[in-house]
Amino acid sequence: MVEYLVPPARVDGSIELVPYDPQWVATFETLATDIRTALGPVATAVEHVGSTSVPGLAAKPIIDINLLVPDSADEAAYVPALEGIGYVLHLREPEWHEHRLLRPAEPRVNLHVFTAGSPEHDRMITFRDRLRTDPEAFELYLTTKQRLAAQRWEHVQDYADEKSAVVEQLLSGS
Template sequence: MPTRDQIIAFDDSPPPPGADPWVEPAVSEPIEIREHDPAWASCADEVGRQLRNALGGRALQVAHIGPTAVPGLPAKPLLDLDLTVADPDREQEWLPQLVAAGFRLTIREPWWYGHRMVALRAPAANVHVFGPDSPEPLRHLVFRDHLRRHDADRRLYGQVKRDAAAHANAAQELVMQYNARKEQVLRAVYARAFAAAGLLDDA
């Protein structure tokens, strides 16, 4: 279980020299932001079932996170889920089963909380794989639930997403640049989410 300090501290350190997280090359494509679709929840449930069917007990936790998990929040039509396994570095214990179920490995960055990402084409989904000691899945849940409860931050983040997508599309940028354009507001909303969750009481 991650500590409070680990949950509220972001690891922004760059990859080790010469390391490349991309298993599949990143491509420049238009970033589409849609109004929230209530069907996204059931689609995420289906992806969760596929993960659990493939991994059985090795799927320690599966959670629908990200913008598609927040009713009323505009989002890319791409589901995000967190999958917790015992040890992401032991890929032989979980990755072959996911590949057999139709997922493909797109990102491998063991230096950042052991993170891997696998993607599914239909429904379109990115599944972020972490270990039980990683603070990221809990951080994602705190953020998701804060946006579900707080209209002002949900509206603010939705507008930032639209603006960032418009700028990124105009400049033909990759999704990394789109994410960077959201970063300042994203961190401010995270700080309010941490405070609302009681994680900053001693700050």
């Protein structure tokens, strides 16, 4: 069950995809440094994931970051420090890899928190790396994103859920 601490924003329209921006890498690096500094050894990994992490891929202009901590359910170990640098806890998904999502006011960031060793984190890294190295997978994902983004969606998550079939296809090596 998802527990929303901040209600999800409604889109009620199409999804904004923008051309790849090389600045996304520098933005991620700055954010990652801030997160590592705030958390110290609690941050076991900070990885750039999602479409903004794939050179050349059009994306929603939102940096996705995976943060691994020893136990993502132990919010007291990391949430206060992240709040100290401007992040707000938006949701908890205890039944889905103990996932937590935090966002700052600016820039547009989704900070996904998982427990170190999470298979979902590994899956996201595998998918990112496949898109970075396989031109056919890149093209299939890009065309799928563009087709779906042009449709009307109530919430961004609805769009993301609709992409899951192609993500699974690419992860399976097809």
